[in-house]
Amino acid sequence: MRAIGTIWMVARREVKARFLTKANLVSLGLLLLAVVAGVVVMDYFQNRDTDEPTFTIALAEQTAELRPGLEAAAAGQDTTLDISTMGAAEAEEAVTEDLDAYISGDPAQPEVLVADEVDGQLLGLVTGVAQAHAMGSEVAALGGDPGAVSEAVAQAAPDVRSLAEEDPSGGMFGPAYFVAILSTSVLLFALISTGALIAMGVVEEKTSRVVEILLATIRPASLLAGKILGIGIVGLIQVVLLGGAAIGTMAATDLLADFEIDLTTAMLMIVLWFFLGFAIFALLFGGFAALVSRQEDIGSVTTPLTFLLFVPYYVAMFMVPNNPDTTLTAVLSQIPIFSPFMMPMRSAFDAVSTGELVLSVVLALATIPLLVWVASTVYQRGVLHTGGRMKLSEAFARR
Incomplete structure (x- = not known):
């Protein structure tokens, strides 16, 4: 003791x-x-990497019909789009100050105005929506239903099945x-x-x-x-x-x-x-x-x-x-x-x-x-x- x-x-x-x-x-x-x-x-860096990308864009009146397609495509890719309508006269100044892009011209082949270089993800969104619009126009001209075609195209995606077990820890x-x-x-x-x-x-x-x-x-x-x-x-x-x-x-x-x-x-x-x-x-x-x-x-x-x-x-x-x-x-x-x-x-x-x-x-x-x-x-x-x-x-x- x-x-x-x-x-x-x-x-x-x-x-x-x-x-x-x-x-x-x-x-x-x-x-x-x-x-x-x-x-x-x-x-901080993890949240910075996982935050949804946000783009501020403006549409000309002739391309305003692309807005629903852009919003739907952005939601599908976890991207936030702040969309407004603007005339061509004030577009250049707005793009220089705070706009990521100004979209005008033919909806099937729009013109994208940017201050320097266009973001790849934003360009992909606009390209996909413009192509869908062009395809819808062609389908309508042939007497078909563009909405039905768009729905079928949206559902045409591969179903991936992996033999590997899911690793909840995030891998090695x-x-x-x-x-x-x-x-x-x-x-x-x-x-x-x-x-x-x-x-x-x-x-x-x-x-x-x-x-x-x-x-x-x-x-x-x-x-x-x-x-x-x-x-x-x-x-x-x-x-x-x-x-x-x-x-x-x-x-x-x-x-x-x-x-x-x-x-x-x-x-x-x-x-x-x-x-x-x-x-x-x-x-x-x-x-x-x-x-x-x-x-x-x-x-x-x-x-x-x-x-x-x-x-x-x-x-x-x-x-x-x-x-x-x-x-x-x-x-x-x-x-x-x-x-x-x-x-x-x-x-x-x-x-x-x-x-x-x-x-x-x-x-x-x-x-x-x-x-x-x-x-x-x-x-x-x-x-x-x-x-x-x-x-x-x-x-x-x-x-």
Whole structure:
């Protein structure tokens, strides 16, 4: 019971020292603003791309009969037409100022007056309506019914049937891919930042010789456990705030409203794999940091571990979207070092069964005790070592 109290005491100290500082709060606030701004910008460009095109045109009196056809064609193509009637005398000035086009002349072969270049979609609308008008005139001249012919032509369209299943997520590079990349990127940032904090904290205490005072009353294993727990709480707060800001902004802007993506499940997966990923990698950062005694040497420990984080991140980012349910992907996602990145990515593509998820969690939990032994052994034998960098083999060989 005393050991648990000691661990919590160290953890509270780490939270105050690492999270409640002005520099950390300012940087976290800037990150939150960046996340929210990024989602808002994405929503702006997405809505900009999907907004219905709008054209303002004017018709001469002799081409006014094209108006019903133009309105019907525009409605069929999700285009908005603002149509008015205007005389030729004022047409040029109006086209220069605010009109997209002025249409005059023979309805079967109209003249389109524009300020510079005509929009392709607008030209297609006018061309289609003029051709329909010409065909209707010819049919009427032959004694037929132009309305019946127009209806038959409108109904003469191919019926497309695809053998591929509909993908509600929007395909490989659709919203599912975006959510997956966002999830794993937030996780990578949290693990790297918290791992670096743990490593720097261990080396700072060694350099200042504070650790010698602490170890006079606290066992090394309790000191390391409290440090990892405290910084883990800091990392979890960052993950929840950043992930919550992204998901909340997406919900507020309806960025993914048209897609069947469960953002709540995505957030829960981030939190779950942050816990497991943090337990795996934080132990390595904390234990191996005790091998060095100077801040200048900390890169020799953090660089290999950071590289170890980037390998599964890039494997997940490039392999899963292309092959989310292949045998190789399924096997790699069960390896504890790969699981924190590959499982959230595969879940975003709905490629993970409940059995696979449970097995990956069990394997990760089973790995943690082994890593606890490795990290505590290295930490206890290296934390009081001074001088040059201790080799890993020396830490295990020392009694």
